[in-house]
Amino acid sequence: MATLNSTKLHIDIVSDVVCPWCVIGYRQLAKALDASGTDYELHWHPFELNPNMPPEGQNLREHIAEKYGATPEQSQENRLRMAQAGNDVGFEFSFADDMRMHNTFNVHQLLHWADQQGRMHDLKQALFAAHFTHRRNLSDNNVLAEVAAETGLERTEALAILADQRFANEVRAAESAWVSKGISSVPAVIFNHRHLVSGAQGVENFTRILEQLAAAED
Known part of the structure; x- marks a missing residue:
């Protein structure tokens, strides 16, 4: 199989942590990437499935x-x-x-902060598990801060960020930017800034997509 090891494959994933197919799709893609030996860099981006959801969920x-x-x-x-x-x-x-x-606007603010410390991916995976596996209340800022602390981030700072909403404008701008590019459902996976794949495609389909991208690279 041809690989993309000569140049890193750039992957953007637009998603929400309360989207079940987002975690399934990511896991499928991860298995395909691992099996193919593809060299890649992955970037997570915010999307709210329910921006009008009340705080209590x-x-x-x-x-x-x-x-x-x-x-x-x-x-x-x-x-x-x-x-x-x-x-x-x-x-x-x-x-x-x-x-x-849950309403996930605070979740995305916490992820934005984690990204500044190189910990967004870890926190994203922890939040997927917190919601879907452990049924923790992502509407509770104390719970969000606890999940952040469990991934090695500072709990007190996490609470402060959620209290003062310091990253609200940045998150809104990022969400709007992806919507303006036509993203209306998630997961949305964009390869090398130009190839959009929507939904959880399955390991085999993601593997074929990686092969096609590698062939085009060659």
Whole structure:
């Protein structure tokens, strides 16, 4: 297989931590990258699935029913499908009837801060697990600060950032920039600033995409 080792593959991923297919898609892509030996650099970018969600969040089943018109049976089928897809790439979903959807604007501010310290990727993965595996309350700033501390960031500073909203403008600008480029759903994966791939494509499809990019590079 041809690889992209001569030049690093630039990967941008626009996503939200309460998007199940975002973590599944990333894990699929990561397996394809590892198997292909591709040399790459990855950058995460903010997107809010529910920018108008109230701070306290909403029951997930109710949210899915309101937003997508899904019946309880359809919702359960989707959960089972996502759980299997997660299991295939080593990620555990622990869905429950009391699980909640959250407003993630504060989450993205914390990720912006973590990026300044080279820790965004670690925090992103920890937040995926906090929400989907451990069902922690991402609407609670104390919980967000605890997750940040667990990844080696300063808890007190995390709380201060969330209290004074110092990165609000930067996050809004970043979100708007991606929307202006036509991103309306996530995950959105952009290779080398020009090749957009939407959704969780599966390991095999991501592998084929990497092969095509390597062939074009050669």
